[in-house]
Amino acid sequence: MTDFSPSPLAWLHGSDAPEKTSLNIGFMALSDCAPLVVAATQGFAQPHGLTLNLKRQTSWAGLRDGLLSGELDAAHCLYGLTYAVHLGIGGVAPTPMAVLMGLNHNGQAINLSPDLQAIGVTSPEALERHVHQSRTKLTFAQTFPTGTHAMWLYYWLASQGIHPLQDVNSVVVPPAQMVAHLRAGRIDGFCVGEPWSANAVNQRMGFTLATSQSIWPDHPEKVLASTAGFARQYPNSARALVASVLAASRFIEQSPENLRATARLLSAENYLDAPLADIEPRMLGDYSDGLGNHWHDAHGLRLHDDGRANLPWLSDGMWFMTQFRRWGLLRDDPDYLAVAREVQQLGLYRDAATSLGIDCPVASMRSSQLIDGSVWDGSDPHGYAHGFRLHALSGQ
Amino acid sequence: MLRILLIDDTEKKVGRLRTALVEAGFEVIEASGLTIDLPARVEAVRPDVILIDTESPGRDVMDQVVLVSRDLPRPIVMFTDEHDPAVMRQAIQAGVSAYIVEGIHARRLQPILDVAMARFESDQALKAQLQARDQQLAERKRIELAKGLLMKMKDCDEEQAYTLMRRQAMSKQQKLVQVAEQIIAMHDLLG
Numbered sequence: 001m002t003d004f005s006p007s008p009l010a011w012l013h014g015s016d017a018p019e020k021t022s023l024n025i026g027f028m029a030l031s032d033c034a035p036l037v038v039a040a041t042q043g044f045a046q047p048h049g050l051t052l053n054l055k056r057q058t059s060w061a062g063l064r065d066g067l068l069s070g071e072l073d074a075a076h077c078l079y080g081l082t083y084a085v086h087l088g089i090g091g092v093a094p095t096p097m098a099v100l101m102g103l104n105h106n107g108q109a110i111n112l113s114p115d116l117q118a119i120g121v122t123s124p125e126a127l128e129r130h131v132h133q134s135r136t137k138l139t140f141a142q143t144f145p146t147g148t149h150a151m152w153l154y155y156w157l158a159s160q161g162i163h164p165l166q167d168v169n170s171v172v173v174p175p176a177q178m179v180a181h182l183r184a185g186r187i188d189g190f191c192v193g194e195p196w197s198a199n200a201v202n203q204r205m206g207f208t209l210a211t212s213q214s215i216w217p218d219h220p221e222k223v224l225a226s227t228a229g230f231a232r233q234y235p236n237s238a239r240a241l242v243a244s245v246l247a248a249s250r251f252i253e254q255s256p257e258n259l260r261a262t263a264r265l266l267s268a269e270n271y272l273d274a275p276l277a278d279i280e281p282r283m284l285g286d287y288s289d290g291l292g293n294h295w296h297d298a299h300g301l302r303l304h305d306d307g308r309a310n311l312p313w314l315s316d317g318m319w320f321m322t323q324f325r326r327w328g329l330l331r332d333d334p335d336y337l338a339v340a341r342e343v344q345q346l347g348l349y350r351d352a353a354t355s356l357g358i359d360c361p362v363a364s365m366r367s368s369q370l371i372d373g374s375v376w377d378g379s380d381p382h383g384y385a386h387g388f389r390l391h392a393l394s395g396q
Numbered sequence: 397m398l399r400i401l402l403i404d405d406t407e408k409k410v411g412r413l414r415t416a417l418v419e420a421g422f423e424v425i426e427a428s429g430l431t432i433d434l435p436a437r438v439e440a441v442r443p444d445v446i447l448i449d450t451e452s453p454g455r456d457v458m459d460q461v462v463l464v465s466r467d468l469p470r471p472i473v474m475f476t477d478e479h480d481p482a483v484m485r486q487a488i489q490a491g492v493s494a495y496i497v498e499g500i501h502a503r504r505l506q507p508i509l510d511v512a513m514a515r516f517e518s519d520q521a522l523k524a525q526l527q528a529r530d531q532q533l534a535e536r537k538r539i540e541l542a543k544g545l546l547m548k549m550k551d552c553d554e555e556q557a558y559t560l561m562r563r564q565a566m567s568k569q570q571k572l573v574q575v576a577e578q579i580i581a582m583h584d585l586l587g
Contacts, residue, residue: 022528042562043572046536051528251562258559261566268569 018237022051026075029272030193032104033076039248048240059174060144077225080320084146096228103222105309107301108212109197112189124160141173141190153191158390159372195278207290213299220316242352249304307358312344315365315378322385328392336381401443405450434460452478458490465491471516535573542576
């Protein structure tokens with residue numbers, strides 16, 4: 001059992017000071033870990049009485065285990081992974097989790113292999129025809145069974161009339177290993193966070209077929225997560241951590257110069273260990289898909305967006321549960337709103353944001369239209385989860 | 397099974413503790429007297445707990461304890477006949493986790509060791525947190541100093557100075573405190 005007694009240092013200082021001053025923060029080598037790396041290395045945590053020790057992880061499963069064992073105090077985490085652990089989906093006992101804040105919107109992508117490119121499968125329609133006419137099933141990789149990339153891949157395929165659990169195979173591959181798997185011919189496509197999609201394009205290993213923001217403009221993606229136990233035992237540390245990371249997110253988006261400098265920092269061996277040319281353009285919204293198309297994306301990676309990318313909206317958390325239900329990962333409907341209220345640390349976020357003068361809407365739901373035309377606003381999660389043409393709902 | 401390094405510093409040298417420890421089921425590695433180099437011994441034996449049995453802990457005993465606490469921290473339990481509270485305080489300051497005056501019974505050993513180990517763990521956690529805090533404060537001071545120097549050199553405001561330092565640090569894949577040190581060094585050089 002976890003001991004919830006206050007830290008031995010609590011008596012030493014005022015009531016707002018962090019109970020625990022040195023925190024181990026897990027991250028994966030992805031562009032959207034930027035706010036954590038910048039917060040830890042650029043003096044954003046010291047004014048809040050914290051030292052952040054960055055701990056790079058090699059897989060999402062390993063990062064999850066680190067959070068659950070207490071080796072990591074908080075981490076860069078997939079929205080879906082956090083909810084799967086909370087609900088006990090996927091081989092681990094349910095552990096109450098906390099989404100402390102959002103880390104980003106957008107900035108993930110679906111790529112296809114050079115072999116598919118060579119036979120002219122370069123559009124959604126061509127892929128749909130190929131999948132339904134070819135005798136061999138294609139294999140797509142995502143990064144975690146209940147992660148955001150699995151959900152984007154499934155949602156996108158389904159929106160094109162491809163059943164993600166029947167018409168294709170899907171496997172889990174850690175983000176940084178996607179290109180190697182593609183090269184070895186073990187997978188035909190993947191959904192992954194940057195810079196690994198750009199990295200494949202730059203190595204002429206296939207092309208980007210769809211960005212995640214084309215599925216849902218300004219979609220929720222990574223969060224800063226901890227166990228609920230951490231947030232309860234060290235509430236001041238949790239608030240100080242959110243304030244530090246939020247200040248870093250704001251700084252990164254203050255100017256294109258800051259974004260470029262951030263890309264340089266990320267490319268270092270200790271962080272992404274990837275070429276700057278793979279990281280910087282898409283961080284700034286400049287896309288090349290490998291088919292000769294270039295564009296500036298109006299919904300590129302957002303790390304702050306005046307706080308809109310950081311607020312832990314209840315409707316964002318609920319959406320991932322509707323997709324778990326849709327694809328049979330949840331056998332029954334959870335109490336969507338009640339679970340989201342447990343996990344999303346809205347009060348903590350609002351306290352931290354207000355202390356930095358960052359705008360905090362009163363609303364806890366937001367409305368979006370997705371690629372298939374459906375509108376998600378959190379008002380009818382049950383109806384939404386059960387309203388898709390392609391699904392794997394059990395018990396129906 | 398707990399590995400115990402037993403330091404016998406009593407006149408009798410018969411080892412009044414040894415029998416009790418073995419009876420209680422501990423693995424006991426014995427070293428007699430404090431003429432030995434305690435840190436070296438701890439390095440070689442890697443005990444879970446160090447027990448010092450001494451009639452009255454002298455200055456050399458305390459010195460050895462201080463060295464172990466600094467370099468190879470371990471729970472240290474001291475059994476002694478010395479009642480003087482000043483000596484006890486000295487021993488605790490040197491890094492002793494538990495100080496037991498007289499009366500050693502086999503069945504009391506386990507709880508004494510449990511308390512000593514728990515005490516030791518919480519002390520270590522406290523020490524690590526305090527060290528982290530000291531380092532935070534030290535880094536913050538250096539960053540503030542560099543920011544002030546830069547504000548004067550560039551004739552800019554606080555936020556601009558921070559932004560310049562951070563952009564420089566990130567572009568060079570360094571930490572902010574490293575750039576702060578470079579600014580301070582450059583300022584010292586140019587006087």
